[in-house]
Amino acid sequence: MSNFGNQVQSKLYQTMKNPDPNRLPVVYEEWEKRAREVLEDGPFYYVASGSGGEKTLKANLEAFDHWKIVPRILRNVENRDLSVELLGHSYPFPLLHAPIGVQSIIHPEGELASARACAAIGVPFITSSASTKSMEEIAVAMGDAPRWFQLYWSKDEDIAASFLRRAEKSGYSAIVVTLDTPMMAWREFDLKNVYLPFLTGEGVGNYLTDPSFCSKLAKSPEEDPESAIAYWTQVFGNASLTWNDLAFLRKHTKLPILLKGVLHSDDAKMALEYGVDGVIVSNHGGRQVDGAIGAIEALPHICDVIQDRIPVLMDSGIRRGSDVIKAMALGAKAVLVGRPCMYRLAVAGEQGAKEVLQNMIADLDITLGLTGERAVKELNKSILMKSNLLSSSLEGIQQGV
Numbered sequence: 001m002s003n004f005g006n007q008v009q010s011k012l013y014q015t016m017k018n019p020d021p022n023r024l025p026v027v028y029e030e031w032e033k034r035a036r037e038v039l040e041d042g043p044f045y046y047v048a049s050g051s052g053g054e055k056t057l058k059a060n061l062e063a064f065d066h067w068k069i070v071p072r073i074l075r076n077v078e079n080r081d082l083s084v085e086l087l088g089h090s091y092p093f094p095l096l097h098a099p100i101g102v103q104s105i106i107h108p109e110g111e112l113a114s115a116r117a118c119a120a121i122g123v124p125f126i127t128s129s130a131s132t133k134s135m136e137e138i139a140v141a142m143g144d145a146p147r148w149f150q151l152y153w154s155k156d157e158d159i160a161a162s163f164l165r166r167a168e169k170s171g172y173s174a175i176v177v178t179l180d181t182p183m184m185a186w187r188e189f190d191l192k193n194v195y196l197p198f199l200t201g202e203g204v205g206n207y208l209t210d211p212s213f214c215s216k217l218a219k220s221p222e223e224d225p226e227s228a229i230a231y232w233t234q235v236f237g238n239a240s241l242t243w244n245d246l247a248f249l250r251k252h253t254k255l256p257i258l259l260k261g262v263l264h265s266d267d268a269k270m271a272l273e274y275g276v277d278g279v280i281v282s283n284h285g286g287r288q289v290d291g292a293i294g295a296i297e298a299l300p301h302i303c304d305v306i307q308d309r310i311p312v313l314m315d316s317g318i319r320r321g322s323d324v325i326k327a328m329a330l331g332a333k334a335v336l337v338g339r340p341c342m343y344r345l346a347v348a349g350e351q352g353a354k355e356v357l358q359n360m361i362a363d364l365d366i367t368l369g370l371t372g373e374r375a376v377k378e379l380n381k382s383i384l385m386k387s388n389l390l391s392s393s394l395e396g397i398q399q400g401v
């Protein structure tokens, strides 16, 4: 029980007495704008854009606006509890850092800066298979802090098994298997900018340090980096996987397995049938199927099927505290934060990454209290109402458009 949000808020107001010219922004949209200023076209659009016509990228944000919070009053909200229990562990906040590859295109310290920021705040970091730094280096940067590993399931089984072994050995406590990316989507901005970071050796840190990967190369990656990257493009994904292949993962790890990229109720049923430990409702931030349903729209349908038998997490569109409240009221046990962390990382490295998480948690804590709730664990649909009035159209009305 605490009032974390009030403390962060008063500290921020205090700094106004001595205005700091280097003060970092607080407003989400300003961070995005600042990131645009510091990043070249290639990396900026790699992060910010969606696939195809970006319909799903937009749907993710709009779909949050269809749910409105209906606050309660007079319920003693002086101290609040943001903690959650997931897969046998207790975490202080219901946030995790989404798995995001190639962070070196955004900041030279890349994943190490993000991982250190997470460790300092107490937010689990999900290391991507496509990190530029290796999972072991990230683990060292985090000390004992909680971390999960995201698996891109390589076509080469030895590499997939080796990744699982390495993750277990370096202290990751869960495996997130991303299943919406057997191949990269049609990403118009990256094609326009002719930008694919892997071709210049970004995002392949786990592969170049992998004994199974390296054993398949005629020459070491140092001697012949081009051939190593060419091999990576052949083995990165595996579009032939089916539900029965999940047995392979079970055979190679004792860690809990969560499936990331679940949007269809029938897949939620299959996830239960196949005995996985959790699902993450996600459309990959609108970066894969353009035209896919907004993740928060899919969430209640998935939760209806899962019926609390395994944890349901969600991502794609989490920008502020109220988004976390809506997702949890609709049944998510925790949420993953993606792009907001990247914009802050671009502008201010580790400090930026820390501020984004701290401010989002503070916003969540205060909004929770103002909603009349004391514990995120207890949130449910009773504080939500479905509404067709979009906030974006309200903005239009206010601005006289």
Ligand SMILES: Cc1cc2nc3c(=O)[nH]c(=O)nc-3n(C[C@H](O)[C@H](O)[C@H](O)COP(=O)(O)O)c2cc1C
Pocket: 046, 047, 048, 098, 099, 100, 101, 102, 128, 129, 130, 150, 178, 260, 282, 283, 284, 285, 286, 287, 315, 316, 317, 318, 337, 338, 339, 340
């Ligand atoms: C630049 C970038 C790289 C990403 N890389 C990965 C990845 O390596 N593995 C993965 O499972 N998801 C990856 N994602 C998807 C995120 O985990 C998450 O689903 C998405 O960012 C959520 O959308 P939002 O950031 O708009 O909220 C990536 C997203 C971005 C923006």
Ligand SMILES: O=C(O)C(=O)c1ccccc1
Pocket: 100, 101, 102, 130, 181, 203, 284, 287
């Ligand atoms: O860009 C992405 O969305 C992503 O998931 C990815 C896929 C392969 C390597 C790095 C990132």
